[in-house]
Amino acid sequence: MEFVNPEGLRLDGRRPMEMRQLRAQIGAVAKADGSAVFEMGNTKVIAAVYGPREVQNRSQQINDQALVRCEYSMANFSTGDRRRKPKGDRRSTEISLVIRQTMEECILTNLMPRSQIDIYVQVLQADGGTRSACINAATLALADAGIPMRDLVTSCSAGFLNSTPLLDLNYVEDSAGGPDVTVGILPKVDKVTLLQMDAKLPIDTFENVMQLAVEGCKAIANYIREVLLENTKQLEYRRGL
């Protein structure tokens, strides 16, 4: 199948190095301490953060840092063909783990000992890149909850099809069987905190693809920063400052 046509356009009309449209909204869940909706094209996720609060299960309490927990769930209607999935299947457990580890890395957990932070992400529409979208949504939700963080982690994926590196794969491109590199970075300190790839790729191509994904992450970081700034301005305005 042809994923990049001779004019250099992809199936959804994007250029190889073009990202899908980003949209973010802070404060979607009234009762949560922090929440955000993050959209990358047709992929749409909601993240909600509860905490820091008292540890619910005493045996899990950590005396010198906060306990971070994460649950990933997909809505029944999120995929093209409707399927009723059992909760806690292997895929969602793995993604929960990935998100938890990535977020734990950037939260200053040592400032909140003996407490618990819960991150819940819910996929409303899945069109490739849910992992990245979830991490970006979680970052915004954590920032909205006012939880101290080292940096704003952002994530983006890139792939390699028709011997062209492609940024931010959608579902059709993702299921084409090519490599899918998901990267998460701390943009300020320029460090990679998450790196996952399936399928195989020559080393020198891999570097290009990964570099592309890192560039994508940085673009998302800029966008997230703008959204947060705008939100802070709104809050300031409402307080009449």
Place this chain on the structure above:
Amino acid sequence: MVGLSLGEKHFIQGGIDQNLRSDGRKRDAYRPISIETGVIPQANGSARIRIGATEVIASVKAELGRPNALQPDKGKVAIFVDCSPVAEPMFEGRGGEELSTELSVALQRCLMGGKSGAGAGIDLSSLIVAEGKICWDLYIDGLVISSDGNLLDALGAAIKAALSNTGIPRVQVAAGASGDEQPEVDISDEEFLQFDTSGVPVIVTLTKVGRHYIVDATSEEESQMSSAVSVSISRKGHICGLSKRGSAGLDPSVISDMISVARHISEQLINKLDSEISAAEADEDEM
């Protein structure tokens, strides 16, 4: 769960006694309602509804299937509700399952009539493509995104909005198939059929706190309830379903009183929902 101090509990109960609730509403007033339709592009129909801080999404997906052998002239409808942990940490893991099942069953009972399919909110025989062979199966999924009480009413309204947003593709059945053969079908991507949703009932839940009952309770108010009665009422004023929750017993005369109050309130609610739904549809068309 809601943790309230003794003072807060007294405040909520006192407010309800004096017909002035904590958020300034009267006992029979709803919070502001807003509806958006077509929020899930891959579904046949969808809607998001907000009632105060409660937010739910309903989606309708249609798939071709075989009708039940006992009812060859009727399509099938299944309602599932999921409570996302995003709405409440309590719903984490399997924690939301009990409530999800309770809500699914209550909705099925209130909107889709009995086992025979009689009294359903939508005309099930309109889902038939070829009698006894092919019909549309409707899967209605509800998702609770933010919970601040009154989930059943919100889900009922969301499903009503999603159904009126639903377009089912027109299907051509190839002639010539005879006997037990499954006929070939041609699904149109251009022509869509709409449902007649004027018969879909609304659900009004009356929550009894102390000696009075209130509509559209928030989760703080729900934590103080002794029992709640959900009545589903159609536009004509017919009672389509009834369920009672909570442990306290109710006097039969109180129940019939509650039903007549619910009927009165449902008239306003139906009008409010209809105008919101048509406004949402108009908004969607403009986009």
